[in-house]
Amino acid sequence: MSDSKKLSTEPYKGTRDFYPDDWARLNTLFSKIRQTIMRFGYEEYNASPLERAEIYENKTSEEIVSSQTYTFTDRGDRKVTLRPEMTPTLARMVSAKRRELPFPLRWFSIGNRFRYERPQRGRLREFYQVDVDLLGVASMEADIEIITLATTILKDLGASENDFTIRISSRSLLNTACSVAGLAEKDARAYTRLLDRKAKMHSEDFAKEVKKLTEKDPLSLIMEGTDADVAREKRELLKLIETLGARGIINARFDPSITRGFDYYTGMVFEVYDTNPANTRSLFGGGRYDKLITLFGGDPIPAVGFGMGDVTLTDFIETHQLPLTTDIKPQLYIGTPDATNIPGAEAFAETLRAQGGRVFVNLTEKPLGDQIKDAVRREIPLFLAYGENEVREDLVRLKVLATGEEIGMASNAVSTYLKTLG
Amino acid sequence: MSDSKKLSTEPYKGTRDFYPDDWARLNTLFSKIRQTIMRFGYEEYNASPLERAEIYENKTSEEIVSSQTYTFTDRGDRKVTLRPEMTPTLARMVSAKRRELPFPLRWFSIGNRFRYERPQRGRLREFYQVDVDLLGVASMEADIEIITLATTILKDLGASENDFTIRISSRSLLNTACSVAGLAEKDARAYTRLLDRKAKMHSEDFAKEVKKLTEKDPLSLIMEGTDADVAREKRELLKLIETLGARGIINARFDPSITRGFDYYTGMVFEVYDTNPANTRSLFGGGRYDKLITLFGGDPIPAVGFGMGDVTLTDFIETHQLPLTTDIKPQLYIGTPDATNIPGAEAFAETLRAQGGRVFVNLTEKPLGDQIKDAVRREIPLFLAYGENEVREDLVRLKVLATGEEIGMASNAVSTYLKTLG
Numbered sequence: 001m002s003d004s005k006k007l008s009t010e011p012y013k014g015t016r017d018f019y020p021d022d023w024a025r026l027n028t029l030f031s032k033i034r035q036t037i038m039r040f041g042y043e044e045y046n047a048s049p050l051e052r053a054e055i056y057e058n059k060t061s062e063e064i065v066s067s068q069t070y071t072f073t074d075r076g077d078r079k080v081t082l083r084p085e086m087t088p089t090l091a092r093m094v095s096a097k098r099r100e101l102p103f104p105l106r107w108f109s110i111g112n113r114f115r116y117e118r119p120q121r122g123r124l125r126e127f128y129q130v131d132v133d134l135l136g137v138a139s140m141e142a143d144i145e146i147i148t149l150a151t152t153i154l155k156d157l158g159a160s161e162n163d164f165t166i167r168i169s170s171r172s173l174l175n176t177a178c179s180v181a182g183l184a185e186k187d188a189r190a191y192t193r194l195l196d197r198k199a200k201m202h203s204e205d206f207a208k209e210v211k212k213l214t215e216k217d218p219l220s221l222i223m224e225g226t227d228a229d230v231a232r233e234k235r236e237l238l239k240l241i242e243t244l245g246a247r248g249i250i251n252a253r254f255d256p257s258i259t260r261g262f263d264y265y266t267g268m269v270f271e272v273y274d275t276n277p278a279n280t281r282s283l284f285g286g287g288r289y290d291k292l293i294t295l296f297g298g299d300p301i302p303a304v305g306f307g308m309g310d311v312t313l314t315d316f317i318e319t320h321q322l323p324l325t326t327d328i329k330p331q332l333y334i335g336t337p338d339a340t341n342i343p344g345a346e347a348f349a350e351t352l353r354a355q356g357g358r359v360f361v362n363l364t365e366k367p368l369g370d371q372i373k374d375a376v377r378r379e380i381p382l383f384l385a386y387g388e389n390e391v392r393e394d395l396v397r398l399k400v401l402a403t404g405e406e407i408g409m410a411s412n413a414v415s416t417y418l419k420t421l422g
Numbered sequence: 423m424s425d426s427k428k429l430s431t432e433p434y435k436g437t438r439d440f441y442p443d444d445w446a447r448l449n450t451l452f453s454k455i456r457q458t459i460m461r462f463g464y465e466e467y468n469a470s471p472l473e474r475a476e477i478y479e480n481k482t483s484e485e486i487v488s489s490q491t492y493t494f495t496d497r498g499d500r501k502v503t504l505r506p507e508m509t510p511t512l513a514r515m516v517s518a519k520r521r522e523l524p525f526p527l528r529w530f531s532i533g534n535r536f537r538y539e540r541p542q543r544g545r546l547r548e549f550y551q552v553d554v555d556l557l558g559v560a561s562m563e564a565d566i567e568i569i570t571l572a573t574t575i576l577k578d579l580g581a582s583e584n585d586f587t588i589r590i591s592s593r594s595l596l597n598t599a600c601s602v603a604g605l606a607e608k609d610a611r612a613y614t615r616l617l618d619r620k621a622k623m624h625s626e627d628f629a630k631e632v633k634k635l636t637e638k639d640p641l642s643l644i645m646e647g648t649d650a651d652v653a654r655e656k657r658e659l660l661k662l663i664e665t666l667g668a669r670g671i672i673n674a675r676f677d678p679s680i681t682r683g684f685d686y687y688t689g690m691v692f693e694v695y696d697t698n699p700a701n702t703r704s705l706f707g708g709g710r711y712d713k714l715i716t717l718f719g720g721d722p723i724p725a726v727g728f729g730m731g732d733v734t735l736t737d738f739i740e741t742h743q744l745p746l747t748t749d750i751k752p753q754l755y756i757g758t759p760d761a762t763n764i765p766g767a768e769a770f771a772e773t774l775r776a777q778g779g780r781v782f783v784n785l786t787e788k789p790l791g792d793q794i795k796d797a798v799r800r801e802i803p804l805f806l807a808y809g810e811n812e813v814r815e816d817l818v819r820l821k822v823l824a825t826g827e828e829i830g831m832a833s834n835a836v837s838t839y840l841k842t843l844g
Contacts (some may be wrong), residue, residue, distance in 0.1 A: 008718075009517045010474075017518070048433060093441065247768070330460075357461060
């Protein structure tokens, strides 16, 4: 133990400490989301956040790889990246076992992702994300299922259709329009990135930047829909939106400015927006990426999915005051009139725990009154003093702390009572 | 999308990919352990695996910090370490809110830890660990609770007392013996590390190394117990073991060679060993560390806890063939005789999901027979074909795949049937 000067108690910049109440809230959120996803027949997978750096090169967006990843060289001279997103890992894992896995795969993962960004509202260096993917189905039915699942998550959290909209476009529609506008692949990528930033730019600046790339703005080509190839792609996308409407998802609409940041998307892309007029921000999004898996060899595997970050989702829940109750506190606080009662109290607690009760035992020498206050502060609903009298008479009094009510019962009835609390 | 050569599908060296069955097993394990811990009134916390490097310097064992951590410098010139263990993070978090938190704290955390080691059996570069700590209680009752909790976890997993032993010693006993043997603090630390390696050394080599430090082996001083200070410390420890026995923990014994690797322990230390004669290895351990929190300023906070890694624990479960059943598969596979039935099947699935059913819908054009085989392969217990007849007659046949039995029922009865499966 060194006698060096005091260390700071701050977490590493851009990361969060999750004290029990914070962690319980996040876990409750994930647990609800997990239940929704599993009802759709999806299974959870995971991997290490440490990934070989090469799987992100040329696949994730250039901006993210060049300046927004945590990449370092390990002592064995391997380039390692802390995963900024899950999709390349998914592609790697699926590719490794593509002969054994039963397609279609319905997979999801919940965990932390890392980006080296300047911390700001809704953006942290470590955030949690739910990633949901459906692999092996090229048809529109897969796009519909993924969008349905995404909206069901929000609805199961208590949101209504008025709380969010789904804006949908298509990368293949955009690519076709770029091609019709005469853009080479490199310029088409530059245009896509420009379009991704459109909402944050002055329209004049956007027009000026477009002019540098092409005379004819691909976005206008999409709006007009006069070119036959563009019109065909547009019709397909509108059919998807129409089908969603017919199946009860009435808050989806076509928005050709939606591109999503990553380069690997090949088809439908969508973003879900909060409708709160004070803050109409993107909550999350996803899309179709039919070629990503070929990076690891073999034939393409059609794939569609989305990723939903905890920070924006938590903001959404708070803004719309959606209920999120956690229920993980101890049920019963056993107080000890005297330190000599602790062994007996622990033994009694053991019998309750053996039957599933969540029991907190006082180990301090505080007076009973202070122990009751302590139980209230910890939000434990029931209190029971366990002293000589209780042992002798085999009768305890449970104090309901919310009301002050006291319930007398035989010691062996307490466990049954706790079970009624859930 | 680049046309570069194929990428390897291997995970980063020393880490694991968790395919759905693997992840389900690990999650089931953690979920059982979490339930046990929560019955003792403990609450879960978490933090980012990215930590400021300084919190490990001089606190964790020298060996781990100097050569076994992932430490790098970020773009802002900050030294960052991927946490090799949780205790320094716990100390940091508790210290940050020491005025607000209600002591004693009963806290636990489950998550990944990182060590830069040569991968070998039971040792990976990323592993998962359950950390349980009780802070604010200096008395033996806290040591007893922590050891009781640790053994209850193993028992709840199905182990019996014959499957493991708890070997207990004390750092303060060892320090006292070192001091009586005339060892300065630096040499006492060297001796402690030597003792930690004793089991892996020839006894002659051990004796030779001890000779370099001191004429009188502190271990012999402990065995003899003739020195008054040593005898007093030893008596206290034997009382702890006796009390554990009186409370039903009969597989604990005194073993003065137990030291634990970390420098921060100050009192009781313990390790739990597998009794399997083929593999009597340490499963996990912990101890008392009453001074760690002073590194962040303020008065000491007495603390005792343990950490339990997933790799050794999984080995233990497999060796002793303890049952660990996972139950997260979809309940029902809805087959579609024809692609035109998919929208109807999805709509029917939606009604079942809205009532909590976990339902997988076929989106392929495989023949029904192949869909049934697919359901079997995915270990989904029930199959239902949803075609024109079913819609017209509002009657479905549920096929129980394990037996081949078919159960006819009205469509709106399926949901109730799924609920009986759990």
